[in-house]
Amino acid sequence: MSTILEAFTTINPEQTWLEVSPEQLEETMPSQQEYSYDVARSTAFTNRLILNAFVDWFNAESGIDEQLKVWPSLDALPSIWEIVNGTAIQLGETRVVLIPSQEIDINEFCVPAEWVDIPSWAADYYLAVQVSPEDCWLRICGYTTHKKLKQAGRYDTINRTYSLEQEELIEDLNVMWVARSFGCDRKAAIKPLPSLSQAQAENLLAQLSQRSCYSPRLKVDFEQWGAFMENENWRQHLYERRIAQAVPPQPVLVNLSQWFSNVFEECWQTVEDIFAPTELIPVLSSRNPEPDRESKLKAIASIIPLLNPHHEELLRCQAAGVLGKIGVGSHDVSIALTELLHTARDEKTRWQAAISLGKVNPNHPEAGRQRAKLIDLGIQLGGYPVALIVTVMPRTDGKVNVFLQVQPTKVETLLPPGMKLGLLSESDEMIREVEARKNALGQGKDESIQLVFSCSSATHFRVKVTWNNVSFTESFVI
Known part of the structure; x- marks a missing residue:
């Protein structure tokens, strides 16, 4: 064990620290052809790495005679990793899902909803695993149960994940093994998913297999998505179609x-x-998010003076941001923002003036434009x-x-x-x-x-x- 890993183990003795070699890292890296986009390759790399390391550790250190099995099978893992993060292993009647993360500072344990709300995927236990390939170590931060995720976890409707604070996890895996031996009830009730017809599945397959640089898991509602993913044949067909279309555009x-x-x-x-x-600044009441024309005019009249040069630059910048939201079409706001463009002392203020001017008067020759893209x-x-x-x-x-x-x-x-x-x-x-x-x-x-x-x-x-x-x-x- 390296000196750094020994130090980590001393600081956090309740957590499980595993060392990996550079050779293991190299052997684990998937080929370009195995997955259709970079994030899936990264997902496969971290999941394969923690799977191999956990199985080796379990066989050598756990003291449990039962044999671990990968669920549903080793051959099925690529069809899962192409789409979603996580790896399931079976120990008798007990299922454990390993969820890796390369975050340096893990404050939150996030589990994709697939591992919680698809009945045949749901596990008894979920392990948070921090991965540091550069430093050649893995850390099992702790575990939780399906019941706790469902009852106490925070559900993110945008990313479809259940999350718990790291402090809510149990660090000592021995507690998990003991609880397992007592056969404690660890699962919450799961709502059944609807059945999909062959025609529905074919339509989803055509929609979800389109070439993209991200997972299609958020493209359709979860009920349809979960029912589709639960069927191993459909999931495998989706994987095969996606990698077949993975020619770089x-x-x-x-x-x-x-x-x-x-x-x-x-x-x-x-x-x-x-x-x-x-x-940005408390100009409009939060109880009136859509003020009438008279209220807007009053608000505009009170904010425009805040653009004057004798005010602090931060206040001028904030005022410009608010005017960009409430001053659309206002000639007075357009004139005031144009003046701010020429008198701003700070580059940030100048940019904000240009952006707001683009919203207020898109045809103005000095107006800026701003757009964002999720990556x-x-x-x-x-x-x-x-x-x-x-x-x-x-x-x-x-x-x-x-x-x-x-x-x-x-x-x-x-x-x-x-x-x-x-x-x-x-x-x-x-x-x-x-x-x-x-x-x-x-x-x-x-x-x-x-x-x-x-x-x-x-x-x-x-x-x-x-x-x-x-x-x-x-x-x-x-």
């Missing part, structure tokens, strides 16, 4: 010049559609997604200012350390790159990472977001 150019004409690509949404709305780097396996935000602002010399930003979509969440945002040339040469930092405890400390640059018309560039050897790349042209 030609990169699609995002034309930023068209954004100034309010023409946006389908996957690019408004920031308000992706992020939970936040009240999946395997982070959703850890419980939260991130978004790439692109903002463009015209300049008087014909060039365009571009502001790139990556941030989590959940409030009060930090980026994981090591996440990178890179600007590349058309020939894939790295021009600039920023990386999310960590604090003294190795935890994330950045709410976002960003790059700002200017370029001329017809310039091509690429943006790359990377984390844990999984990357997302988008191509742009001005």
Whole structure:
């Protein structure tokens, strides 16, 4: 055992720490052809790694004579890992699901709903496993039961996961083995899933097998999805179709010049559609989210003076953000935001003025445009997604200012350390790159990472977001 792992074991003796060798890491890495997208390859890698390590540890250290079996079978695992995170193992009548995460700071244990709400998939126990391939170790943080997940877990309707705080897990696995021997009731009631006809299954198969860079698990309602996934033949057909269509598509150019004409690509949404709305300053009552015209005019009249240069820059920036929401179509707001563009002392204020002006008066020659796109780097396996935000602002010399930003979509969440945002040339040469930092405890400390640059018309560039050897790349042209 390495010195670092010995230290970890001393600090957390109740938890189970497992060491893996570089050779094991290399042998576990799936081939490009086994899965249809990068996140699935990362999912397969971490799940295969923890499965092998857990089985070896169980056989050598648990003192239990029974034999572990993979559920439903070793051959069926790729069809699961293509779609969802987690690995089930069977020990007699007891089922245990291993849920890996590469998060550095695990505060929350998230279990995909498939492992909880599909009757034939549901387990007795769920183990949270932290994976650190770079440091060659795994940590079993603790376990919980199906009953506790259903009764005390927080259900995320967007990502379809059940979650518990790490403090709610039981760290000592010996407690699990003892409870198992007593045959305690560990499962809650599960609502039966509807039956699917062959025609329904074929329609779902056609819809879900379309080539994509993310899992299709959220494309249809859970009842249909769960019934489909529960059928091993349909699940296998879905896997085979997806990898058959996994030929890398030609990169699609995002034309930023068209954004100034309010023409946006389908996957690019408004920031308000992706992020939970936040009240910048308490101008409007939360009990009246849709004020009438008179109330809006009064609010606008009270906020515009906050843009004056004698106010603090933060207040001016916040006021500009609010005006972008309530001042659509207002001539006075358009004039005030244009003035702010020219008098702002801070670059952040100038960007906010341009963005709000784009909402208030889209045809204004100085108006900016902003859109965001959800990206999946395997982070959703850890419980939260991130978004790439692109903002463009015209300049008087014909060039365009571009502001790139990556941030989590959940409030009060930090980026994981090591996440990178890179600007590349058309020939894939790295021009600039920023990386999310960590604090003294190795935890994330950045709410976002960003790059700002200017370029001329017809310039091509690429943006790359990377984390844990999984990357997302988008191509742009001005």
